Amino acid sequence: MRIRFLTALAVAFFAAHNSLVAQHDVIDLVLPTDNDALFHGDGSEFYQYVDRDYHGEKSTPWEGGQYGFVRDPVQTAAGVVYTRFHEGIDIRCLHRDANGEPLDEVRAIAAGQVVYTSPVAGYSNYGKYIVIEHRWDGSPYFSLYGHLSKIDVQIGQKVERGQPIAVMGYTGTGINQPRAHLHLELNMIINDRFQAWYDRFYRNEPNHHGIYNGINLDGIDIARLYLELHKNPSLTIPEFLAGEETFYKVTVPRSGYFELPKNYPWMVQGDAERKGKSWEISFARSGVPLKIEPNDKKVSRAELTYVKPSPVDCSLLFRGEIAGRGTQAHLTEYGQGLLRLLTFPD
Ligand SMILES: [Zn+2]
DSSP states (O other): OHHHHHHHHHHHHHHHHHHHHTTSOOOOOOOSSSOOGGGSSSSTTTBOOOOEEETTEEEOOGGGGSSEEEEEEEEETTEEEEEEEEOSEEEEOOOBOTTOOBOOEEEOSSSEEEEEEEOOGGGSTTOEEEEEEEEETTEEEEEEEEEEEEEOOOTTOEEOTTOEEEEEBOOSTTOOGGGOEEEEEEEEEOOTTHHHHHHHHOTTSOOSSGGGSGGGEEEOOHHHHHHHHHHOTTOOHHHHHTTSOOOEEEEEEOOSOOOHHHHOGGGBOSOTTSOOSEEEEEEOTTSOEEEEEEEOOOOSSOEEEEEOOOSSOHHHHSSSSEESOGGGOEEOHHHHHHHHGGGOOO
8 A cells, every 4th residue: 555655756756857858859860871870980980081281291180070169270389279160060971872973862850941052063062952940949040951953852841850851962062973972950940041241241242041151140059059959858958059169259239139149048147137238148159149138338349358278369269259369369341240140230
């Protein structure tokens, strides 16, 4: 009798506990091709190598296919610094026909809706690419599949997790048949009024991609996300991004239009209702925004208010937004322009 009572109590407890856990959407990602070597091996079987020419010394390091600052090494007094950022991961080809053409089927990494396809290879460095929107806990995220040879879905189409959407290829700049691979990103979106900002800053280049232009999409560390979800399937994106280090902070004037906190309300720290004079935004080294805090500092344009101390000049550490070192570090004109996108039109 007593045991039965305790069992009933335990069942009630776990039911309540489960309903608490179920408040979050589960991010159940599948890899987009047959290549699953991310979960075993040293990376050389999973990542597509890059062709490197370092002072005349040629090599093909697979490390260059990873996410992050993995390309264009530069020798500095503080050691070698990899100066070029790779916003996604390059997944190696497994299947080819007799002529060496890639055959790997490309699949949606999670359920979602196709929001963009770019079928003209020459319109982007991504070549032919697809963008799929996913909604997790109400926030939009965008998986991007680049360098495709063939696109099998249409804009507006709903797709299931693992559904075939394309065939791997080598479209886009700087890729050839031996280096055929899938470039995969998982992004947050910056501003749905991207076109107005683009028209201001890129007057002479047409934007073929609407709000799904790579400039308006910020790629998170998707390989680390796969690996951490493998260990902890209930991980959320805010929990995941809490593991990213803040490399710099920028204070921007308070604006009537600021979409980021609407899409990603969990980024806002402190009292979101407080009418401060500005916002201070924390960024990962990648430029991915991590945190937004109301602030009382009065600024007329974006101002760098913190940068992680380093012996290396900021122009080598970031993506062109910051130059200088120590107390001399500052936003570049390019950085100013990019930060305007956050609150455009202000
Ligand atoms: Zn890539």
